[in-house]
Amino acid sequence: MISYSVLVIVIQIVSSNAHYLIGINTDLTLESANYCTNFSIHRDLSSIPRQCHRHLHCGSYNCEEQSFRCVKIREALCCLSGQHTVLVVLYEGGEAGKKNKKILGCVENALGLPEWIKKNKLENRLKLVVTSDKQGENSLAEKVLPEASVVISQPFWPCYLDQARIDKAKKLKLAITAGVGSDHVNLEAACKRGITVAEVSGSNVVSVAEHVVMQILALVRNFIPAYKQVVNGEWDIARIADKAYDLENKHVGTVAAGRIGLRVLQRLKPFNVHLHYYDKFRLDKSIEKDLNVTYHPNVESLAKVCDVVTINCPLHPETEHLFDKKMISLMKKGSYIVNTARGKIMDRDALVEAVKSNHIEGYAGDVWYPQPAAKDHPWRSMPRHAMTPHYSGTTLDAQARYAAGVQEILGNWLNNQAQREEYLIVDQGKVVSRAYTEGDATKGHASNK
Template sequence: MFQSIVFVFRSSVLQTSAGGKKIVGVFYQASEYADKNPNFVGCVEGALGIRSWLESNGHHYIVTDDKEGLDSELEKHIEDMHVLITTPFHPAYVTAERIKKAKNLELVLTAGIGSDHIDLLAAAAARLTGRADAHLDSAQELLPGYQQVVQGEWNVAGIAHRAYDLEGKTVGTVGAGRIGRLLLQRLKPFNCNLLYHDRIQINPELEKEIGAIFEEDLDVMLPKCDVIVINTPLTEKTRGMFNKEKIAKMKKGVIIVNNARGAIMDTQAVADACSSGYIAGYGGDVWFPQPAPKDHPWRYMPNHAMTPHTSGTTIDAQLRYASGVKDMLDRYFKGEDFPTENYIVKEGELAGQYK
């Protein structure tokens, strides 16, 4: 199995896929790290390991990390490229303006998971078709403890006064799709009280096996939770969902882990709540925008465990999503259809979870 891939293509692509194609890949630069591992394929230098395969089949493959602005390398190729490959770790934002310019665009592949870098409403309006395809140790202990070690200090009390066990705590996931369900299953051995909120209730047998309780009303679930894990897609409904008012419904001292997308959170509301101590800990590696600017408030707020967006880009994951991209491209070149269940946008209609 390969990691989920997102693609967007024009409805006629399966009838017009013959001939050499212009393919643009947008990845991050690995620089001096590029040669340290032969399987490091998710970067500009590695180019997903598909350059020779593409070029030997008569396709033109351009790879860059330059994606922002009208004078970027990506922008130079917008009008005549047929395929765009990008990643959630260094996303090329497929805006309404770019969709309008991309007259030849037939396919957009995301090497990773997520579709929020694509304007889905604009894609639907343009009648494109698309496919989308825990570890909860408290950062309150790990990061301050590490800082003590490297600074030559030893102050257990400075950490222990706000450290808790996970066992017996109430953990709620906002979103119970594939990742949310896996989270619930993996937390069961920790003897947590497990809650979940989603637009659809999961299979009753699995729900019983896990011991998770469905919460139809998010506002009812939030004040019950010691830990909240966000696993919902970024949509127009979830963008900015966790604002000042929503955070105020949570317990004081809540820990939030964001496995989804940074834009689901109100950036300043999170920073303010961490600064006041209302949020005891905020962790994740998803930001908005990405890369995060140097003055992003989450870099400097207290009680956070933020990292660059690296969770889905291990060497193993890179090999999976590179394989997935190659598989999707191979289907595309052969004019083969894609599995129905994998569509995000089909003939102008958004999938249910994105409406």
């Protein structure tokens, strides 16, 4: 039986959360302990609280060599490391968030984390700071960053982790995206610091794909002006029909055919359209045949032939401002663009110019840069658009999925267990997701005060 006061020697693997208990008997001293030279950062702790003894007797070890009991334990055990501060940056839920507990992505419901922490008895290991206050040096997020081990943010209300913030967050080990899209993190800086970046891949794919199809139809069928007529008490059929078309027989192409782009193609097939796609990684021949989809070796080739282009690629240095003035000029006159990927993939002002000149017939999407969009953002007043706030990937169904994913990622990190491969964006100093490239796409976010 361990006494109330005991010498405990703990060693930590370099660049890891794992600690190893190498001795618990009272005769063991730091000088007499033999530990592997691959390990470093040792320390001795005494007067372990009696309530923590159960952690040392948890039954997770069964060592044959009693003089060197190598017991893997978690860094976050209350008796060893104290609490981890978890900064959670979400949007305000307002009255809707208070009434509807299924809106998990808002401050009021906090991804279900308070309940998850209580259920798993993690109160002594995790300290949650939940806020929507993320912009500027005096924001709560900025003040908490130096103490945060984990930052959880979301694409819809992103806490931009640029170089300056990562430099400030000395204790930061893990950045989690509640949803999909980790471009709000400077991935290059995260690699250099050894910060793990993870997101809940797959949580939004159906939600976004359905949103894309909805917005394509809204543009091609001229739905928005028609709806406005009803609201305004008008009835001018000719003015609506003047810009309304069938989707059938149109050429529709997706830039990227990953989890979302592929589902967009699958949902468009029944409309009897001519499908096109570009992706760095070509689809299997059987999928191309089943969808009767044409592959393009580059974006330029696709842009020249499509009546509708939908953008479904991640934002990283290679795709930043991909649709600039030159790319837009290659598109067919009178064509449409639907962008539910990231606002910064578009050249903001080049798009406005193309729509106003009628080269682009209409633009839709739900992504802006930075987010939230400024009240005077030119896309708000741009003609013939069908823009929405960024909500395509945060339906109530999607929120349930990404909240569960965040809890899984955080739990795995606490327990030093492997993350799902598809969730990892940056791991052990490298970009490990083929959807991203190392670099920084966060520049310019501070322009939105």
